[in-house]
Amino acid sequence: MVRGRKKITLSVSILCMVLLLFSSTGYADQVKKTVDAWYSNIKIVANGTEVAMSEEPFIVNGRTYVPVSAIANIFNKDIQWNGAESKVIINDKPDATVALLNARLNQKDLIIAELEKKVKDLEANGSRSSSKSGDLDDLEDQLNDDYGKYEDIKFKITLDGDEDDIEVEIYVDLDDYEDEWEDLSTSDVRSYLQDIVDDILDEFEDADIEGFIEDEDSGDTLVEFTVDSDGDVEVDFSDSNSDVDLDDLEDQLNDDYAEYFDDIKLAIELDGDEDDITFDVNFNYYKYEEEWDDLSTSKINTFMKKIYEDILDEFDDADIEGTVYDTYNKKTLGTYTKSSGYKAK
Secondary structure (H helix, E strand, O other): OOOEEEEEEEEEEOOOOHHHOOOOOOOOOOOEEEEEEEEOOOOEEOEEEEEEEOOOOEEEEOOOOOHHHHHHHHHOOEEEEOOOOOOEEEEEOHHHHHHHHHHHHHHHHHHHHHHHHHHHHHHHHHHHHHHHHHHHHHHHHHHHHHEEEOEEOOOEEEEEOOOEEEEEEEEEEEEEHHHHHOOHHHHHHHHHHHHHHHHHHHHHHEEEEEEEEOOOOOOOOOEEEEEEOOOOEEEEEEOOOHHHHHHHHHHHHHHOOOOOOOOOOOOOEEEEEEOOEEEEEEHHHHHHHHHHHHHHHHHHHHHHHHHHHHHHHHOOOOOOEEEEEEEOOOOEEEEEEOOOOOOOO
């Protein structure tokens, strides 16, 4: 006999009722055996720490028996006894530490997902911005192809801004093209700029557009322009009306518009001063009656508006009115004002 041990005769069931600490009353098919159990003050140490036992382990036939419930507590297991089926059911217990770690992992997963979404949004926005910038560059190239040369003058067109606000910068070297530039009428410049603006609005219909024409040689601004809500160009010439009088302007208007309509010879006269100006469009109605009557009111209105705007570019504070005058019958055929447009008599 081993010293320090005490021998006790026990009746235990084959189902290890004592070991499981479950009651066996009422269960069928049980077999009883009488065994010799040795108690030797057995201790259980888990991860360096002695575990307090509610039931003392013992030895039978050289094997050490420990209550399942004690082992379950050590390994954080949940034990259930199914008496009907004579089963010991073992499941993991929820681990607070693991649950906390899982919660933190889930939170980090959410943060990562949110950051990934932000990155995708930023990349998408960057792509759209880059695309718009690329579209603006492509349009700039197209404008230079279409309008880089006008009336024998070479221009360089640069677009700056974005799809909402676009500045059109146009450069010309007057050291090479001063004479050609001086030959351009106000209407020529406005028409040139209007074509450029129309092409921009075709691509960016909601854009606010403004710009200038600059002498590349001297750095002087020759023309500044804006675009109104209807898409029409409004031009401001920097060489102002101090260098232009009515006689000079009258000559320029006749150069530009005397043959505006095919087969009708027109003559334009200006009267007044820098504050009040009347322009008269004169022609022989007896000679050009058929040609004139074939013109629509819209075409005549456009013609009169062009003259009006050319005068306004030079005398921007003037009150301006126009008339169409029949030199043969000595009578007025129609009138023009900015507010009312052309009205036939």
